[in-house]
Amino acid sequence: MRPPIDSGTILITGASSGIGREIARQLARRARTLVLVARREERLEALRDELLAHNPTLGVMVERCDLSHPDEVDTLLDSLHRHLVRVDVLVNNAGLGDYGLYEQESWSRIHQMLQVNVEAPVLLTHRLLRRMLERGRGGILNIGSGAGRMLRPGMSVYAGTKHFLEGFTESLRLELSGTGVVVTLVAPGPVDTEFREVAGGENRSARPSWMRISAERCAREALEGFERAAPLVYPGLAYRWMMRLASFMPRPVMRAGGLVVARRLRHGTSLLEPAHPDARLGRRVLLAGGPEGA
Numbered sequence: 001m002r003p004p005i006d007s008g009t010i011l012i013t014g015a016s017s018g019i020g021r022e023i024a025r026q027l028a029r030r031a032r033t034l035v036l037v038a039r040r041e042e043r044l045e046a047l048r049d050e051l052l053a054h055n056p057t058l059g060v061m062v063e064r065c066d067l068s069h070p071d072e073v074d075t076l077l078d079s080l081h082r083h084l085v086r087v088d089v090l091v092n093n094a095g096l097g098d099y100g101l102y103e104q105e106s107w108s109r110i111h112q113m114l115q116v117n118v119e120a121p122v123l124l125t126h127r128l129l130r131r132m133l134e135r136g137r138g139g140i141l142n143i144g145s146g147a148g149r150m151l152r153p154g155m156s157v158y159a160g161t162k163h164f165l166e167g168f169t170e171s172l173r174l175e176l177s178g179t180g181v182v183v184t185l186v187a188p189g190p191v192d193t194e195f196r197e198v199a200g201g202e203n204r205s206a207r208p209s210w211m212r213i214s215a216e217r218c219a220r221e222a223l224e225g226f227e228r229a230a231p232l233v234y235p236g237l238a239y240r241w242m243m244r245l246a247s248f249m250p251r252p253v254m255r256a257g258g259l260v261v262a263r264r265l266r267h268g269t270s271l272l273e274p275a276h277p278d279a280r281l282g283r284r285v286l287l288a289g290g291p292e293g294a
């Protein structure tokens, strides 16, 4: 079973940047219509012009939507309904992270992460799935994260949202087996996009180069996995092997590793050193050498 990409209508959230924009570029050769969703409308319009220059027969809808506002998601869905757009494939890609100690994060940022990373994909899936089931074909491609498979002190909320997305996606996939709707989770490691900048960690070079991949490669491998109806895709060879090996790591070992990072984050020390009373470096410590990947 393959997702209906060829000549299908595909809605991509977070198409203004990074992985989402690359997914749009790669699907533009094959889809009938792309619905591009994000807040930065001018970026979406520039992408639309670029895609149409390569494929003038492609239909492109630009939908400005702040996914942290459920009423804007409803407005987006109303607009699709008004334009008689029937979505065959939903790509839940938009997401954001944050670095730092949980108590130091603002509630508005935490809430925004919950809305964009959790509520929006769940809501869009709920609104669009029924029609896919009626037609007996469809696809849902969710972009999670390696953080959704690990313990990530310093990114507790982000990791929590991606753990949710993993549980939701894999469970839904089982519910939908045999219905014609393909469900795939992609769990990338470090990808060169604006993610880290948006999360407040501009130091891109601190991420190990052997694991880092381009957004183009991430999108390509994500789509290849989706077309194979793979349950879970780790884009990038080195990262894929690392994650496969990590899946054998006993939970206590994972916790011990996380504790070292957490101590460094909160106290500026490792487990082996005494805590410095004034060393609440939090964010800076993590960025200087904390866990990699989003």
Ligand SMILES: NC(=O)c1ccc[n+]([C@@H]2O[C@H](COP(=O)([O-])OP(=O)(O)OC[C@H]3O[C@@H](n4cnc5c(N)ncnc54)[C@H](OP(=O)(O)O)[C@@H]3O)[C@@H](O)[C@H]2O)c1
Pocket (backbone or CB within 6 Å): 013, 014, 015, 016, 017, 018, 019, 020, 037, 038, 039, 040, 041, 043, 065, 066, 067, 068, 093, 094, 095, 096, 097, 116, 143, 144, 145, 146, 187, 188, 189, 190, 191, 192, 193, 194, 195, 196, 198, 293, 294
């Ligand atoms: N880059 C990595 O290292 C990495 C690793 C693992 C997983 N991921 C995941 O990959 C996905 C894509 O991230 P990326 O790396 O491509 O980052 P990115 O370059 O920062 O792109 C994020 C996209 O999400 C959209 N977005 C953010 N907040 C939004 C909101 N309130 N409403 C609507 N759209 C919103 C942004 O559009 P606007 O700002 O225009 O709204 C942008 O298009 C995310 O789910 C992320 O968690 C990334």
